[in-house]
Amino acid sequence: MVAADFIASCSRPACNEHGRAQAGIIPHFFGHQMRVLRGFSRPVAGPTALAIGNFDGVHLGHGALLGRLRDIAAESALPPTVLTFEPHPREFFTPALAPARLTTFREKIELLAEAGIKQAMVCRFNASFAALPADQFIDRVLVRGLCVRHLIIGDDFRFGQGRAGDFALLQRAGEQCGFAVEAMGSVTVDGERVSSSGVRGALAVGDTEHAARLLGRPYVIDGQVVHGEKLGRQLGFATANLRIRHNPLPMTGVFAVAVGGLGDKPWPGVANLGIRPTVGGTRPLLEVHLFDFDRDIYGAHISVRFVHKLRDEQRFPNFDALKAQIAADAAAAREFFTAEAQRTQRSAEIGR
Numbered sequence: 616m617v618a619a620d621f622i623a624s625c626s627r628p629a630c631n632e633h634g635r636a637q638a639g640i641i642p643h644f645f646g647h648q649m650r651v652l653r654g655f656s657r658p659v660a661g662p663t664a665l666a667i668g669n670f671d672g673v674h675l676g677h678g679a680l681l682g683r684l685r686d687i688a689a690e691s692a693l694p695p696t697v698l699t700f701e702p703h704p705r706e707f708f709t710p711a712l713a714p715a716r717l718t719t720f721r722e723k724i725e726l727l728a729e730a731g732i733k734q735a736m737v738c739r740f741n742a743s744f745a746a747l748p749a750d751q752f753i754d755r756v757l758v759r760g761l762c763v764r765h766l767i768i769g770d771d772f773r774f775g776q777g778r779a780g781d782f783a784l785l786q787r788a789g790e791q792c793g794f795a796v797e798a799m800g801s802v803t804v805d806g807e808r809v810s811s812s813g814v815r816g817a818l819a820v821g822d823t824e825h826a827a828r829l830l831g832r833p834y835v836i837d838g839q840v841v842h843g844e845k846l847g848r849q850l851g852f853a854t855a856n857l858r859i860r861h862n863p864l865p866m867t868g869v870f871a872v873a874v875g876g877l878g879d880k881p882w883p884g885v886a887n888l889g890i891r892p893t894v895g896g897t898r899p900l901l902e903v904h905l906f907d908f909d910r911d912i913y914g915a916h917i918s919v920r921f922v923h924k925l926r927d928e929q930r931f932p933n934f935d936a937l938k939a940q941i942a943a944d945a946a947a948a949r950e951f952f953t954a955e956a957q958r959t960q961r962s963a964e965i966g967r
Contacts, residue, residue: 655760672717749775
């Protein structure tokens with residue numbers, strides 16, 4: 616598309632207050648809501664302040680970009696909007712080599728809603744979308760589909776067929792089509808650039824504390840509690856079981872966890888995330904034993920925060936050995952939470 620075509624497309628009304636989009640309201644279980652639009656064939660209802668990204672994990676770097684987006688949106692009286700892709704582009708181009716997702720699609724949407732984003736457009740990343748030239752991406756997706764007035768991107772964002780589009784092209788298009796463009800620099804923690812890859816690396820080696828520093832919160836997996844095989848109950852440690860949609864898993868092992876969605880405060884427990892090799896498991900499962908808890912929570916939607924790794928998942932020779940290890944894991948998790956409470960109390964006393 617040449618410059619004249621850009622100008623001509625901008626002169627046509629891409630959206631107005633009566634515009635419609637294929638959308639749904641996704642409720643977040645902590646009380647947030649966000650409009651989710653599938654595809655760009657119909658325009659949004661009005662002009663937007665927009666950020667683009669995969670937002671896997673919604674880490675501190677994403678948080679800085681989304682914070683800037685909220686500020687611009689408030690100043691301009693525009694809805695803070697994100698454009699994201701499903702599946703992740705790397706899952707489309709090299710599925711066998713694609714990294715583990717930090718968040719499922721639902722988890723990502725929930726975190727974006729929690730961050731104050733009011734609407735999200737989700738574009739299906741398939742062969743036709745990957746073949747879309749950069750200028751058509753700007754015209755069809757950003758200008759016509761999203762009615763962008765202010766665009767914020769990360770400093771490494773590329774787009775369009777062959778990743779030909781860059782910040783300079785967006786700037787030129789913005790001058791012609793009437794939208795502003797800015798690029799956010801990297802966010803660092805202790806000299807390390809915050810990235811989804813960095814979070815994955817920390818989780819892969821069991822460093823949940825470092826992952827939390829990059830995320831700005833503990834790593835979380837959420838889901839609905841389902842009926843299991845009741846093996847935990849037979850072993851004396853009843854568990855809440857969550858089927859896992861992460862494939863591959865970003866980490867495996869046994870963890871001290873804090874579970875949200877069961878009351879005003881997170882509930883402490885111990886969890887196994889993996890395939891349960893001792894009982895011949897093949898599908899990923901998250902099993903959570905909640906301390907001093909006896910309520911029926913089947914069907915509840917809970918969030919499991921991984922605060923400390925205790926050990927790797929392993930295969931045991933028999934159920935007696937497994938039971939003994941579960942007891943040791945539960946004791947270790949309780950000790951961890953006791954030590955954390957004492958550390959928090961000492962810090963509070965020093966701060967008085």
